[in-house]
Amino acid sequence: xxxxxxxxxxxxxxxxxxxxxxxxxxxxxxxxxxxxxxxxxxxxxxxxxxxxxxxxxxxxxxxxxxxxxxxxxxxxxxxxxxxxxxxxxxxxxxxxxxxxxxxxxxxxxxxxxxxxxxxxxxxxxxxxxxxxxxxxxxxxxxxxxxxxxxxxxxxxxxxxxxxxxxxxxxxxxxxxxxxxxxxxxxxxxxxxxxxxxxxxxxxxxxxxxxxxxxxxxxxxxxxxxxxxxxxx
Amino acid sequence: xxxxxxxxxxxxxxxxxxxxxxxxxxxxxxxxxxxxxxxxxxxxxxxxxxxxxxxxxxxxxxxxxxxxxxxxxxxxxxxxxxxxxxxxxxxxxxxxxxxxxxxxxxxxxxxxxxxxxxxxxxxxxxxxxxxxxxxxxxxxxxxxxxxxxxxxxxxxxxxxxxxxxxxxxxxxxxxxxxxxxxxxxxxxxxxxxxxxxxxxxxxxxxxxxxxxxxxxxxxxxxxxxxxxxxxxxxxxxxxxxxxxxxx
Numbered sequence: 001x002x003x004x005x006x007x008x009x010x011x012x013x014x015x016x017x018x019x020x021x022x023x024x025x026x027x028x029x030x031x032x033x034x035x036x037x038x039x040x041x042x043x044x045x046x047x048x049x050x051x052x053x054x055x056x057x058x059x060x061x062x063x064x065x066x067x068x069x070x071x072x073x074x075x076x077x078x079x080x081x082x083x084x085x086x087x088x089x090x091x092x093x094x095x096x097x098x099x100x101x102x103x104x105x106x107x108x109x110x111x112x113x114x115x116x117x118x119x120x121x122x123x124x125x126x127x128x129x130x131x132x133x134x135x136x137x138x139x140x141x142x143x144x145x146x147x148x149x150x151x152x153x154x155x156x157x158x159x160x161x162x163x164x165x166x167x168x169x170x171x172x173x174x175x176x177x178x179x180x181x182x183x184x185x186x187x188x189x190x191x192x193x194x195x196x197x198x199x200x201x202x203x204x205x206x207x208x209x210x211x212x213x214x215x216x217x218x219x220x221x222x223x224x225x226x227x228x229x230x231x232x
Numbered sequence: 233x234x235x236x237x238x239x240x241x242x243x244x245x246x247x248x249x250x251x252x253x254x255x256x257x258x259x260x261x262x263x264x265x266x267x268x269x270x271x272x273x274x275x276x277x278x279x280x281x282x283x284x285x286x287x288x289x290x291x292x293x294x295x296x297x298x299x300x301x302x303x304x305x306x307x308x309x310x311x312x313x314x315x316x317x318x319x320x321x322x323x324x325x326x327x328x329x330x331x332x333x334x335x336x337x338x339x340x341x342x343x344x345x346x347x348x349x350x351x352x353x354x355x356x357x358x359x360x361x362x363x364x365x366x367x368x369x370x371x372x373x374x375x376x377x378x379x380x381x382x383x384x385x386x387x388x389x390x391x392x393x394x395x396x397x398x399x400x401x402x403x404x405x406x407x408x409x410x411x412x413x414x415x416x417x418x419x420x421x422x423x424x425x426x427x428x429x430x431x432x433x434x435x436x437x438x439x440x441x442x443x444x445x446x447x448x449x450x451x452x453x454x455x456x457x458x459x460x461x462x463x464x465x466x467x468x469x470x471x472x473x474x475x476x477x478x479x
Contacts, residue, residue: 127321130323133282135340213476227326
């Protein structure tokens, strides 16, 4: 068994470094940006045309939270080539597996994280906005200088949840032909007929990656919570 | 000079302020008194546009604003720069140190140079007796200290008017005294202050002018001396209920 592990681990780690980790990080960062935009638009009290924009983003969150991630991946990668739009994409929208994967993961995690960010902004007491307004700040100053820095602390644990979830969900990318860590473990298992060892091995590698993230979460929580715990 | 003319504000069915017309003289301390739910805080918050009255005119020095027409973002910011609110619950920024709390407005809003702002902030902290607390976070302060920092934060903006919304209601008597001393000191400097309070003794001590509100109406608007000698039965009852003399 040991030589199976010794032989397979380097290949799995390479696949992890090449695909699993970059896909996770890029998708999560794009997802966070999308989530922040979505949360801010949905929290805005602006009227008029803005209400249409709010409805669009509400629909987006609903859509990606109400359908399975695997189905979303299939639609984007296998389905979109058949979506023929005149002028823009007359031949259908053909994406490489990597691009399709990153787009889908970003949209999916963005939908979940937008709810986290929205809730964390709402959790900051109204008095903080009022104190910021009272010293003459604009809405965006109050948001960026006073409310968001406090919301970050609140949103860290659930955002870390989403990130850890995303790392594991990237294993679904195997189904759209991306040769990430899980796909490699499947290929090796098909050759050496050792599915138990191979899948336990890949599970352990995911667990190691996620444990590192949990540790990072703990560190970030400590840094961002400096002002709530007594220094002495 | 601040002046209100026929100000009206409702929350749903509840008419919180009805045709309020009054003035808040410059370089004087105006105290707003009245029972809970009378509209005192709403009146004070309207001056800083944290509440938006539906109608009425607001005179600020040479500017006139009409609530019925709405007040633009630019005018709102302009009014808020000239008025500072001190809240009952302090509302210090918990993620910033005491010193940064005070510096935030002058740097971000007034765009003053950092070295000057920092020097001023230290001076203000000394003024409210908290020179040694510059680098701690607000959660390490007592209520009285937090409120004194909030007062320093408002002074840092050099506002024309300082608005105080029940600044000592959340404090026990000992801590309240710390804050009242600071406010008394500020009032003797002839700054323009408007204070909502339940503390009669303090009102009597610092007020140049007193406004008494009940159910959104002004029942009394005049000098400190006249208020405490009034023969209006309702107000006399209120004063005696708020002081222990007649127990």
